[in-house]
Amino acid sequence: MAKKLPLVALISGRGSNLKAIIDAHDPLVEIRAVISNRPQAGGLMYAQQAGIPTEVVDHTQFKSRIDFDRTLQTRIDSYQPKLVVLAGFMRILSPEFVAHYQGRLFNIHPALLPAFRGLDTHKRALASGVKEHGASVHFVTADLDAGPVIIQARVPVLADDDEESLAARVLREEHRIYPQAIHWFAEDRLQLQGQHVLLDGQAITR
Numbered sequence: 001m002a003k004k005l006p007l008v009a010l011i012s013g014r015g016s017n018l019k020a021i022i023d024a025h026d027p028l029v030e031i032r033a034v035i036s037n038r039p040q041a042g043g044l045m046y047a048q049q050a051g052i053p054t055e056v057v058d059h060t061q062f063k064s065r066i067d068f069d070r071t072l073q074t075r076i077d078s079y080q081p082k083l084v085v086l087a088g089f090m091r092i093l094s095p096e097f098v099a100h101y102q103g104r105l106f107n108i109h110p111a112l113l114p115a116f117r118g119l120d121t122h123k124r125a126l127a128s129g130v131k132e133h134g135a136s137v138h139f140v141t142a143d144l145d146a147g148p149v150i151i152q153a154r155v156p157v158l159a160d161d162d163e164e165s166l167a168a169r170v171l172r173e174e175h176r177i178y179p180q181a182i183h184w185f186a187e188d189r190l191q192l193q194g195q196h197v198l199l200d201g202q203a204i205t206r
């Protein structure tokens, strides 16, 4: 069997995307550890139930962002991952951290990037009157939520949607596309080339 892709996941909260990645049971992927910046993150439980090592690097215990990021990096690297995935990780990472994981750091964002970067994406999508919304998995680069997109999922915005109903529709798609993007990476089919993502050597166009 092909060698498994060693992966470390970072979470901050509920962890439903982490659960989707665990439940995918991708034979090409080995989740070596889950690290949370919040001791109370519900998602830690999914890792523990699956027998995956967990750690907490509590950002409130650090004097500066860079101190936090350095410790986080040391902890991540102790597991020697080839891919690091942000799964609802709600901290902005320093350019040094991002550069260290260039081409092997994924994030999932609940919007059709480049639309609605940042927070409260569902609320803002509803307020703007768009007919379509969705989620994006992207490579992380120094600009917040601006890295090149690997895969997106689109959902309709319905007339009677509120934030909750729209978020739930998007979340179902997140749970589908994140394991898919990870699988492509594990198959060695994905590459970050400057601002472009290549799948099987071909640039992905949005």
Ligand code: GAR
Residues within 6 Å of the ligand: 012, 013, 014, 015, 016, 017, 018, 043, 087, 088, 089, 090, 108, 109, 110, 118, 119, 171, 174
């Ligand atoms: C997900 O919707 C994810 O896309 C979003 O946080 C949620 C985490 O849910 N991430 C961001 O907004 C990143 N800027 P989860 O903890 O259940 O996976």
